[in-house]
Amino acid sequence: MYKKVYALLLLLFCGFTGMQVHAQDSTGQLRTVDSASAQRIEMADQLRSNGKIYVVVVVVIIILLGLILYVTRLDRKISRLEKEVSRDK
């Protein structure tokens, strides 16, 4: 139980450090430099405005979930085997 709390606290801490940096950056200077250089640097903005990038995200998530399902089933199989072994003893 304590481990769970620690993990959550760690997670929150990471999130907060991220947000603090966000607050610092939004004071202005850095961002203007960034948006000025963004005009010259080619990014996949077109891809995003057309909505096509969402297709890639969907595909990647399907693959991720498929692999997770595979690992989960392996996990269950090993658990079942462990139960059998401990019963035989």
Added chain:
Amino acid sequence: MLRQNWWKILCVVLLIYTFVAGFLGSVPARPILNETIRNYYFHIAMWFSMMIFFIISLVYSIKYLRSNNHIFDIYALEYAKTGIVFGALGLATGSAWAGFTWGAFWSNDPKQLGAVVALLIYLAYLVLRNSMTDVDKRARIGAVYNIFAFAMLFPTIWIIPRMVESLHPGGAGNPAINADWRIRIIFWPGAMPGWTLLGVWITSLRIRLQMLAEQRHH
């Protein structure tokens, strides 16, 4: 801890966050890198997780040497194996990334060479173990070698590549710590723990399988 489920669910949630926010979130516009900067959530996370697995492996090797408990040896071995897999993936993804940003898939960059040497030293750990048939001897020498292999990470990954000129960013320190905040809010709470937990999950399965196999022999 190993057989509980909450951290596996956490792992899946974090990875989904990494993929969705990693692809859709805003990233800083940098010349040459362009959208490939999103590799932060994948390539760098591989190396980070690898280091964590090697640290865990080291801890278990020391625990083995202190207690002679055979289970600790299994833990050390399996974490080292997962570390090697993640390291190999980091090398392959780095090479692919370099192919499109540095102009060559392999350019004998100090960071690339250092990473290869470090991984070879860890591969030798597996070879060394397999060269011995006596279980206790294998565990003992393996544990001592594992400590040496970890010590070699310092020159090969953490010191020498940062002292010489390199194409790879992060010469002045860790590239993930000095990154833009938009990258950090996905990398630190999402990609880093997400990928690490996935590795721990797979390692825990291998450890349990190994223990089952041992029980059958006894």
